[in-house]
Amino acid sequence: MPDNTGSTPQDVISILRGVMDPELNDNIVDLGMVRSAEVEDGEAVITIALTTAGCPLRATIKRDVQHRVETLPDITSVTLRWDELTADEKARTMERARAKARDDARPTRVPTSTRVLAIASGKGGVGKSSVTVNLAAGLAAKGHTVGVLDADIWGFSVPRMLGVSERLEAERDVETDRPVIRPEKALVGDGEIQVVSMGLLVESEDSALMWRGLMLAKAVEQFLNDVAWGDMDYLLVDMPPGTGDVQMALARLLPQAEMIVITTPALGAQKVASRVADMARRSHMPVVGVIENMGAFVAPDGASYPLFGQGGGQRLSDEIGAPLIGSIPLEPAVGAGGDEGVPVALGSDGPASIAIRGIVERLVDEISPPTDIGGCSARMLAAIDDALGALDRPR
Numbered sequence: 261m262p263d264n265t266g267s268t269p270q271d272v273i274s275i276l277r278g279v280m281d282p283e284l285n286d287n288i289v290d291l292g293m294v295r296s297a298e299v300e301d302g303e304a305v306i307t308i309a310l311t312t313a314g315c316p317l318r319a320t321i322k323r324d325v326q327h328r329v330e331t332l333p334d335i336t337s338v339t340l341r342w343d344e345l346t347a348d349e350k351a352r353t354m355e356r357a358r359a360k361a362r363d364d365a366r367p368t369r370v371p372t373s374t375r376v377l378a379i380a381s382g383k384g385g386v387g388k389s390s391v392t393v394n395l396a397a398g399l400a401a402k403g404h405t406v407g408v409l410d411a412d413i414w415g416f417s418v419p420r421m422l423g424v425s426e427r428l429e430a431e432r433d434v435e436t437d438r439p440v441i442r443p444e445k446a447l448v449g450d451g452e453i454q455v456v457s458m459g460l461l462v463e464s465e466d467s468a469l470m471w472r473g474l475m476l477a478k479a480v481e482q483f484l485n486d487v488a489w490g491d492m493d494y495l496l497v498d499m500p501p502g503t504g505d506v507q508m509a510l511a512r513l514l515p516q517a518e519m520i521v522i523t524t525p526a527l528g529a530q531k532v533a534s535r536v537a538d539m540a541r542r543s544h545m546p547v548v549g550v551i552e553n554m555g556a557f558v559a560p561d562g563a564s565y566p567l568f569g570q571g572g573g574q575r576l577s578d579e580i581g582a583p584l585i586g587s588i589p590l591e592p593a594v595g596a597g598g599d600e601g602v603p604v605a606l607g608s609d610g611p612a613s614i615a616i617r618g619i620v621e622r623l624v625d626e627i628s629p630p631t632d633i634g635g636c637s638a639r640m641l642a643a644i645d646d647a648l649g650a651l652d653r654p655r
């Protein structure tokens with residue numbers, strides 16, 4: 261008898277639509293690379309066919325598939341089998357990739373190679389925005405190209421926290437005749453962060469009021485479609501409290517998006533955990549990790565004061581089955597950095613700054629490494645072009 265509570269092969273396929281082949285600019289399901297998906301006793305067995313068996317993208321695809329499928333309810337293990345596309349299948353896959361490139365059918369201007377991390381929480385005021393700008397600053401300082409999308413449309417705080425205030429300029433794309441918005445640049449050490457926020461579009465809180473009729477999800481969609489993001493290793497999305505609409509829009513428009521959940525160390529996390537799990541399930545956005553914020557305040561004499569409780573991050577991590585990436589202590593410098601527009605992760609050697617840098621390391625090395633392009637599909641396309649060219653050429 262089928263198990264009604266567990267995940268089905270269809271759920272597996274749905275969540276695999278978020279795994280991209282960054283060279284072919286499409287997801288592995290629609291590219292015909294998922295041969296089969298079965299679920300039995302909590303084990304998902306998935307067969308993936310690659311363009312060439314020795315494809316260098318294999319490691320990235322393996323990680324993405326495992327990461328996403330493991331987040332499905334009641335899946336305890338994921339077994340991956342590899343296969344190679346037949347000549348016919350390859351031709352079909354490439355044809356689809358080409359047609360897509362021709363029609364420019366991609367739904368947004370965010371490259372499929374960009375890691376998209378939605379910074380969310382089960383309740384407000386836990387430090388989503390502070391963590392977002394600090395992770396962005398930490399990633400940029402390590403030389404990654406980073407974008408920040410402030411999806412907290414009316415409660416925006418990212419511009420202040422990153423010290424940007426220039427108005428965004430809209431231009432017209434000469435090719436498509438559509439408006440394009442150039443993101444604002446925040447300079448961070450040797451790197452820079454591209455920033456887009458409603459706070460950079462409206463003149464003041466008052467004029468923000470006039471925009472309120474606009475649906476939130478629509479605003480996010482415009483930010484993804486009309487902003488000239490360019491290449492980015494990471495796009496961090498500061499989610500509004502409450503989520504719902506915005507979350508669904510993000511998951512639909514950027515299927516590769518993954519969620520990081522911020523929580524305080526307070527233990528009453530039960531309700532929060534189920535809310536987070538529910539958000540993730542409904543949007544098919546996997547939770548790849550938990551970050552605890554506002555951990556114990558450490559006084560200069562070394563005494564530790566757990567003002568907001570203890571253990572909440574680990575408990576939430578256990579409950580939703582996603583790793584605890586790290587814990588950021590309470591430190592006045594975090595708030596001060598936000599007010600001054602200089603994220604604490606830069607330049608300070610205080611405990612919060614050290615914790616944030618540790619989290620950035622783990623993100624890059626383990627949780628969501630940047631996509632390594634330059635693999636097999638591009639070579640494949642070239643080989644097919646050569647072969648077709650040879651057929652066309654008179655002998």
Ligand SMILES: Nc1ncnc2c1ncn2[C@@H]1O[C@H](COP(=O)(O)OP(=O)(O)OP(=O)(O)O)[C@@H](O)[C@H]1O
Binds near residue numbers: 381383384385391594
């Ligand atoms: N680790 C920390 N130490 C000290 N203060 C912090 C820390 N993290 C966040 N804060 C402060 O807590 C307040 C709330 O943080 P923030 O605005 O980042 O939360 P949020 O989850 O984005 O809130 P909202 O749900 O309203 O969007 C801010 O004043 C911020 O400066």
Ligand SMILES: [Mg+2]
Binds near residue numbers: 388390412417
């Ligand atoms: Mg916020």
